[in-house]
Amino acid sequence: MHPDSPISATLVCWGNAWLAGQTGLDQAADRVERQAGPQLVATAAGDVPLRNVLADLRGDGLAALRLALPTAGDPLGLTGPPAFTSAAVDAGQAVTAVLPGRCLGLVPAPDLRGSSYSGVRWSVFEASAAVPDVPSLAEAEHALTLAMRAATDALLGVEGPAQGHRRAQPPDEGLAPGYPARAHRVAALAARLAAALRVADDRGLTSGQIATRAHALRDLDRAVRRARVAAHHAITELV
16 A cells, blocks of 8 residues: 555544544545545455444444554554554555454555556554554644744755646545544644655755755644654544
């Protein structure tokens, strides 16, 4: 799954809104499918529609869905075990389903069949029940503001030759009903910054400028990922 795909984030925010009673299961599942096509979960009994799996997990006591946006060396939102962590890092994203006394990990991958079918197939892993170390919404927003300022200061000194500007198109990452206004604001800002990071261009810069810029953008990327995770978990802070 391409790390820029917001499919895990969409499942987490709409799934949590459903668990909080802010929307129905069908509406949540439809929103996820609208994002990336049919959603199937690989189980021992074969591929099962995501909405059916969610309904079954709710019957087993599903309490929340957590978003993970890991990179190599920074397993944000994960606490193991290694098989789940490795798959999530490779995908750049994952979802953890929190159940009584245990957790399940869901990792998305493109599901392409023939020339016309395009969807997502989720693999299921055992996940650690330990709570991941992720920032609160207030902490993430503060860190994102500081990272933006630091990146701006650093990048002002590495302006290269004039280039055509590529338009950054942020994904539709609006949060589901029930999320606090602050979470909507932080998620929207993080989405815009993530889009800007994707079109960053090093052409025309010296090696020293590239190194300075890379460091600034790496720190900003870390803050953006933490802000996205915090925003998508914010609804669980209200219950």
